[in-house]
Amino acid sequence: MDKNSKVYIAGHRGLVGSAIVRNLKSKGYEQLILRTSKELDLRNQNAVQQFFEKERPDYVFLAAAKVGGILANATYPAQFLYENLMIQSNVIEAAKQNKVKKLIFLGSTCIYPKLAPQPLKEEYLLTGELEPTNEAYAIAKIAGIKMCNAYNKQYGTEFISVMPTNLYGPYDNFDLETSHVLPALMRKIHKAKVNQDESFVVWGSGSPLREFLHVDDMADACVYLMENCNAEQIDEFVNIGTGKELSIFELAQTLCKVIGFEGKLEFDATKPDGTPRKLTDVTKLHQLGWHHKIELQRGVQDTYKWYLENVANYD
Known part of the structure; x- marks a missing residue:
């Protein structure tokens, strides 16, 4: 081009x-x-x-x-x-x-x-x-x-x-009925922070791995x-993809840190976990000469900033 x-x-x-x-x-x-x-x-x-x-x-x-x-x-x-x-x-x-x-x-x-x-x-x-x-x-x-x-x-x-x-990222879907795990957790943890809740409950055991x-x-x-x-x-x-994965527990911890929620994190193991693991092999992508640049913490910070400016005020 x-x-x-x-x-x-x-x-x-x-x-x-x-x-x-x-x-x-x-x-x-x-x-x-x-x-x-x-x-x-x-x-x-x-x-x-x-x-x-x-x-x-x-x-x-x-x-x-x-x-x-x-x-x-x-x-x-x-x-x-x-x-x-x-x-x-x-x-x-x-x-x-x-x-x-x-x-x-x-x-x-x-x-x-x-x-x-x-x-x-x-x-x-x-x-x-x-x-x-x-x-x-x-x-x-x-x-x-x-x-x-x-x-x-x-x-x-x-x-x-x-x-x-x-x-995930700016312009993501934050509707709790239809959104995926990262934007859904971001919105829920933000609400817990605003409400000054003492704890926050995440569905499932927190063990599934995601990329x-x-x-x-x-x-x-x-x-x-x-x-x-x-x-x-x-x-x-x-x-x-990134070829890297983390548990839902680690994701929730990262979100709490970025959002500033200082309450207790709890997991409801009676709720479904979904697929235990879903990770892409990015060998071919790397061989073609491209690697990801934005690590999760920085990406979550960027996304939360966008959420605060565009979505949070309408909740």
């Missing part, structure tokens, strides 16, 4: 898409093409084709998707499957027809089998059954990976797939791969 390239970021208002926009702007890219879902319905094939024919982007970051937590995935599996298949199929096909130089398709580590060995290596894809609660979303993302590979093989395109680990990647690192990895790597180097897809 050169700085005058026309770059389309699909899903630019989301957690990852907004971080990609920030990263590109910081690197001097000025011709960014952005559309809200109201301005361009990516489920509409004709609308997507007309958009690509008019704008002619050189590069595409496909970060748009229908996403949600366990409850939403379990309640609306048909919508998660249909809408994600439509979004990615329309954008990938339009990118091919309009000779986009390179496209990056963003997925999720939920593509891996529920009982896959740890850490998760790219070669474990399709070696076992998926986690039932997000099967529809995972199947759509697996289809996206296979579609990119098929287009590369048949049409000679440069479509790259990346699978991020658990992400967290700051969204600005995720964006930097995507831009790095777009600028420096081709589809042949990536092969099928590449994990994006």
Whole structure:
């Protein structure tokens, strides 16, 4: 990519898409093409084709998707499957027809089998059954990976797939009903501090191990791969993560320290723990020349600052 390239970021208002926009702007890219879902319905094939024919982007970051937590995935599996298949199929096909130089398709580590060995290596894809609660979303993302590979093989395109680990950072979802563990704990511990509670209870034993990647690192990895790597180097897809893990107990301790909650930390082992461990193998990513830069404490501080400025006053 050169700085005058026309770059389309699909899903630019989301957690990852907004971080990609920030990263590109910081690197001097000025011709960014952005559309809200109201301005361009990516489920509409004709609308997507007309958009690509008019704008002619050189590069595409496909970060748009229908996403949600366990409850939403379990309640609306048909919508998660249909809408994600439509979004990615329309954008990938339009990118091919309009000779986009390179496209990056963003997925999720939920593509891996529920009982896959740890850490998760790219070669474990399709070696076992998926986690039932997000099967529809995972199947759509697996289809996206296979579609990119098929287009590369048949049409000679440069479509790259990346699978991020658990992400967090500015513009995260802090809704207690649908958010993931880090933003949910941040909000709850902040409330405990404001209320001057003597203790704070975390669901589960605190023993499960998780990996967290700051969204600005995720964006930097995507831009790095777009600028420096081709589809042949990536092969099928590449994990994006830190390769580091910590327990939920350690995460809660870190959050308490950053937030300034001095009460007692308690764990309710009668509540479910979920998957014992979920860690990505980032060997391929490191071989491609990219390493994460933002360690957890700094990332949590950054995220809490954003939370205080944008969310806390509305609680």
